[in-house]
Amino acid sequence: MVASPIEIQSRLERVLLKVQKPGRYVGGEYNEVVKDWDSVQTHVALVFPDIYDIGLPNLGLAILYEVINQRPDALAERAYCPWTDMETEMRQAGIAMYSLESKHDICNFDILGFSLPYETLYTNTLNFLDLSGIPLFSSQRTVGDPLVIAGGHAAFNPEPMAPFIDAFVIGEGEEAMQEIVTAHQAWKAAGASRKDLLLRLAKIWGVYIPSFYEPYYNPDGTVSEIVKLEESAPDKVAKRLVAHLPPPPTHFLVPNVDVVHNRIAVEIMRGCTRGCRFCHAGMITRPVRERPIPEIVETIQQSLDNTGFEEVALLSLSSSDYTKIGELVDAVSARFVGKHLTISLPSLRIETASAELFEKLKGARQGGFTLAPEAATERMRNIINKPVSTEQLMETIRAIYSRGWSTIKLYFMIGHPAETLEDVQAIADLCKAVLREGRKILGNRATLHAGVSTFVPKPHTPFQWVPCDTVDQILAKQQLLKRALSGPGLKLNWTEPQDTLLEAWLSRGDRRMAQVVYAAWKHGARFDAWQEEDHYQDWMAAFAENNLDPEFYTHRRRFLDEVFPWEHLNIGVTKKFLTQDYTWSLEGKTRLDCRQKCFACGILPGFAELRRQNPGEVWKCPEVSRGRVNVLLPA
Numbered sequence: 071m072v073a074s075p076i077e078i079q080s081r082l083e084r085v086l087l088k089v090q091k092p093g094r095y096v097g098g099e100y101n102e103v104v105k106d107w108d109s110v111q112t113h114v115a116l117v118f119p120d121i122y123d124i125g126l127p128n129l130g131l132a133i134l135y136e137v138i139n140q141r142p143d144a145l146a147e148r149a150y151c152p153w154t155d156m157e158t159e160m161r162q163a164g165i166a167m168y169s170l171e172s173k174h175d176i177c178n179f180d181i182l183g184f185s186l187p188y189e190t191l192y193t194n195t196l197n198f199l200d201l202s203g204i205p206l207f208s209s210q211r212t213v214g215d216p217l218v219i220a221g222g223h224a225a226f227n228p229e230p231m232a233p234f235i236d237a238f239v240i241g242e243g244e245e246a247m248q249e250i251v252t253a254h255q256a257w258k259a260a261g262a263s264r265k266d267l268l269l270r271l272a273k274i275w276g277v278y279i280p281s282f283y284e285p286y287y288n289p290d291g292t293v294s295e296i297v298k299l300e301e302s303a304p305d306k307v308a309k310r311l312v313a314h315l316p317p318p319p320t321h322f323l324v325p326n327v328d329v330v331h332n333r334i335a336v337e338i339m340r341g342c343t344r345g346c347r348f349c350h351a352g353m354i355t356r357p358v359r360e361r362p363i364p365e366i367v368e369t370i371q372q373s374l375d376n377t378g379f380e381e382v383a384l385l386s387l388s389s390s391d392y393t394k395i396g397e398l399v400d401a402v403s404a405r406f407v408g409k410h411l412t413i414s415l416p417s418l419r420i421e422t423a424s425a426e427l428f429e430k431l432k433g434a435r436q437g438g439f440t441l442a443p444e445a446a447t448e449r450m451r452n453i454i455n456k457p458v459s460t461e462q463l464m465e466t467i468r469a470i471y472s473r474g475w476s477t478i479k480l481y482f483m484i485g486h487p488a489e490t491l492e493d494v495q496a497i498a499d500l501c502k503a504v505l506r507e508g509r510k511i512l513g514n515r516a517t518l519h520a521g522v523s524t525f526v527p528k529p530h531t532p533f534q535w536v537p538c539d540t541v542d543q544i545l546a547k548q549q550l551l552k553r554a555l556s557g558p559g560l561k562l563n564w565t566e567p568q569d570t571l572l573e574a575w576l577s578r579g580d581r582r583m584a585q586v587v588y589a590a591w592k593h594g595a596r597f598d599a600w601q602e603e604d605h606y607q608d609w610m611a612a613f614a615e616n617n618l619d620p621e622f623y624t625h626r627r628r629f630l631d632e633v634f635p636w637e638h639l640n641i642g643v644t645k646k647f648l649t650q651d652y653t654w655s656l657e658g659k660t661r662l663d664c665r666q667k668c669f670a671c672g673i674l675p676g677f678a679e680l681r682r683q684n685p686g687e688v689w690k691c692p693e694v695s696r697g698r699v700n701v702l703l704p705a
């Protein structure tokens with residue numbers, strides 16, 4: 071039974087003192103938006119399906135929160151997953167999921183929007199729906215249930231969540247979300263069926279309705295074809311793209327309890343032209359669009375005034391590729407240095423200029439220095455298309471240590487295609503060489519942290535065809551690193567092999583994986599991204615019950631012409647380009663940054679009209695001539 075906000079509030083008061091960090095569950099943060107429920111037409115619940123501490127700083131959700139709340143006819147409120155202690159209390163006390171702002175039951179909202187930046191949130195998403203009293207399967211929802219939508223980077227392969235989500239937003243959500251709200255209002259006014267709502271949504275650029283498509287399989291288990299079931303749905307769903315980065319949020323929520331990032335986040339650039347072959351974000355967020363310097367500086371100023379935060383992160387996939395990064399850093403330093411503000415510039419390239427950039431921020435309090443060579447041999451760096459010479463890396467390291475940073479973090483991945491144990495040994499050797507350089511400069515103060523994750527092949531990347539390492543291979547490589555990378559000044563972090571496998575099953579899973587996700591959740595899987603929660607056996611049982619072999623998704627090499635479960639989505643970058651890049655990787659051939667030379671990845675023919683309407687420096691792709699045809703966008 072649906073409870074009123076007053077009933078929810080009173081039930082909460084009875085349970086909150088029994089759980090860890092009750093502040094996660096009460097809302098009331100500075101900058102929270104509470105609108106009059108009855109005076110708006112559309113009520114949207116934005117959900118980050120992990121705990122508050124992780125979800126509150128999420129920039130994607132912050133953007134949508136401001137975008138929707140700027141409309142006079144709609145409101146957006148928030149919800150996060152309760153940690154296991156709170157879930158137990160909520161179930162015992164009969165408290166369904168509610169929004170933090172007005173304490174309305176989630177099932178009272180018109181639209182429920184999940185943010186899915188990574189795949190290990192899937193069981194939490196089911197748990198959230200269950201705790202909300204909303205049918206888990208889209209096919210079981212009726213006209214009175216909320217519309218359940220999802221977006222984020224994981225949604226670029228939506229198939230493992232296809233039966234649970236009514237509509238996915240593939241790509242950038244700022245404009246698509248507005249159109250979804252408007253379409254929902256028109257549908258509500260028409261008093262039409264739920265199917266009618268989905269048909270309306272299917273006309274919105276970037277919206278994918280999974281129930282309008284059906285996959286078929288070959289006897290060997292691979293996908294044979296994906297059949298469109300609704301005439302009016304697009305043959306291929308084109309990802310959504312904004313030509314200009316919309317105004318950034320400036321009213322960040324100020325949490326009452328500790329969260330992972332207590333800071334202002336300003337997106338300085340979207341997209342990346344580097345072409346690292348393992349990088350999902352680099353492929354799906356093309357083209358590069360930059361935010362002008364005055365807008366960034368003004369956003370920081372307004373956000374500081376609105377929040378009182380003392381840290382700002384200038385976010386992008388590769389900060390030093392921002393065209394005028396030197397000028398940006400000068401402008402930020404000039405305006406804010408000396409104001410007790412920590413300025414972080416993550417994702418810097420491996421070049422001495424990166425250390426110089428940080429130098430310019432002298433006077434500001436600075437965060438740590440992190441570089442991501444990803445591999446330690448030049449052969450391997452060529453395979454993954456991150457061609458940096460070891461000499462250049464060492465030069466940068468010397469520049470960083472000699473400017474006074476005592477700790478350097480280096481990120482690597484094991485499990486790249488064609489990797490040998492020699493390549494892994496080289497990671498250890500390189501880390502030790504880096505520390506030796508640091509100690510020459512700073513003595514025993516110099517330290518090195520090596521973060522070594524395991525590569526998971528992702529959809530829509532040049533490595534979407536390659537198998538993952540097996541558990542035995544991963545363990546052998548990790549053992550080698552653990553033996554070699556111990557001693558004073560050295561710290562090593564790694565990913566547990568079972569976590570890697572889970573990410574790999576879900577990343578390249580087809581629609582049959584949805585039954586595995588459902589069964590794993592029924593067995594108790596949730597918080598799969600958390601070390602504290604080990605549900606590996608639940609996942610194995612879920613595969614067995616559904617007669618699916620987990621190795622089919624992880625350790626199998628795909629043929630070049632295999633039909634992928636995400637083949638009916640079009641991210642702009644073409645399969646032809648990805649195939650060529652994959653074959654180049656096998657030959658150790660690298661590509662330049664495509665700002666230097668366009669390699670015709672597919673973005674320009676795909677979004678030709680948009681590019682033509684937005685000439686000049688808006689995108690970092692070449693201009694489009696009149697004669698080119700737009701093949702992607704819906705009419």
Ligand code: SF4
Nearest residue numbers: 664668669670671691
């Ligand atoms: S169209 Fe050319 S410049 Fe633009 S992202 Fe693709 S390869 Fe790079």
